[in-house]
Amino acid sequence: MVEPLIIIPLALFIVWIAFVVLAFFFKIFRTILKIFFIANVILFVVSAAYGYLLYKDFIDLKENFPTQEKLFLLKDGEQYIAGFTMKELSMGDDRRNEDENGLKSSGTSSGDSSQLPTKPLSKEKLASYSGKKLSEVLEGRYKIIIINAEMFKKQKRISLQPGLEFTGNELITLIKKDDSFGAFAEFMAEEQLKKQGVSLKSSNLFGSPLDSQKKQFTEQIKESFNIKDEGSFDSLVLVFMTMGTLQEQGPLFLVEQLKTGDIAIYPNTIIFKSIKLIPNKAFELAAEKVAGKLETEN
Numbered sequence: 001m002v003e004p005l006i007i008i009p010l011a012l013f014i015v016w017i018a019f020v021v022l023a024f025f026f027k028i029f030r031t032i033l034k035i036f037f038i039a040n041v042i043l044f045v046v047s048a049a050y051g052y053l054l055y056k057d058f059i060d061l062k063e064n065f066p067t068q069e070k071l072f073l074l075k076d077g078e079q080y081i082a083g084f085t086m087k088e089l090s091m092g093d094d095r096r097n098e099d100e101n102g103l104k105s106s107g108t109s110s111g112d113s114s115q116l117p118t119k120p121l122s123k124e125k126l127a128s129y130s131g132k133k134l135s136e137v138l139e140g141r142y143k144i145i146i147i148n149a150e151m152f153k154k155q156k157r158i159s160l161q162p163g164l165e166f167t168g169n170e171l172i173t174l175i176k177k178d179d180s181f182g183a184f185a186e187f188m189a190e191e192q193l194k195k196q197g198v199s200l201k202s203s204n205l206f207g208s209p210l211d212s213q214k215k216q217f218t219e220q221i222k223e224s225f226n227i228k229d230e231g232s233f234d235s236l237v238l239v240f241m242t243m244g245t246l247q248e249q250g251p252l253f254l255v256e257q258l259k260t261g262d263i264a265i266y267p268n269t270i271i272f273k274s275i276k277l278i279p280n281k282a283f284e285l286a287a288e289k290v291a292g293k294l295e296t297e298n
Contacts, residue, residue, distance in 0.1 A: 068142030120235035189213035
């Protein structure tokens with residue numbers, strides 16, 4: 001039988017050990033709670049700051065993107081091959097006019113190209129951007145939108161006008177030609193003569209039908225779209241390429257290209273950085289909701 005004098009000290013020792021262990025675990029638990037609390041405070045502050053910056057950026061884009069000057073550049077490798085500046089996003093009068101040759105122009109009945117809210121960049125201006133930092137290229141504009149030519153090259157069909165379709169690679173090749181405008185006018189002339197059943201090799205006292213038709217198309221395009229040089233024509237093709245691709249692929253195509261980097265925005269603010277973190281499914285659900293709302297309103 002264990003003596004009471006031994007039992008009591010042993011019990012006290014066990015109780016003391018228990019308190020020490022409990023104190024140790026309580027200290028750990030308190031430390032964990034403290035870390036958890038601090039982490040939650042930091043998370044709250046970061047989330048609040050992120051939300052504020054996101055909201056501020058959204059308001060800035062909403063107010064300024066539609067009205068401030070933006071620079072659009074088409075980049076192939078390390079070269080800028082076409083570009084234009086745009087202020088107002090509105091494309092002017094939505095009416096489109098078609099002449100007897102099937103070529104359409106945007107704007108009023110006079111075919112005034114001023115209805116296209118773009119200012120083309122000359123090949124010389126584009127060349128001057130080569131090797132420059134984007135901060136230097138910005139030149140006080142609101143945003144630079146850089147489109148990788150690979151985005152268009154992947155497209156099997158881009159419609160510039162109803163019945164006038166090319167592959168993306170064909171259009172990029174056209175833009176890169178030294179005489180892109182002349183090459184396009186000749187192509188349009190050949191297509192028109194084929195429709196009329198006229199031989200491209202035939203000729204008369206007034207010259208070949210191809211030369212005559214090419215001259216007609218050249219004058220017509222210049223008048224309709226105010227083409228002054230190759231840069232003007234290339235920027236016009238870029239505008240129609242972009243519009244045609246978006247009509248073919250849908251609005252979510254823009255999101256996909258921003259994620260892959262085929263479309264880059266400078267300055268790259270928090271909204272554009274966040275787009276890469278949001279799952280595609282979220283954008284799809286949002287697009288479906290907007291489409292459903294528009295259908296209901298109509």
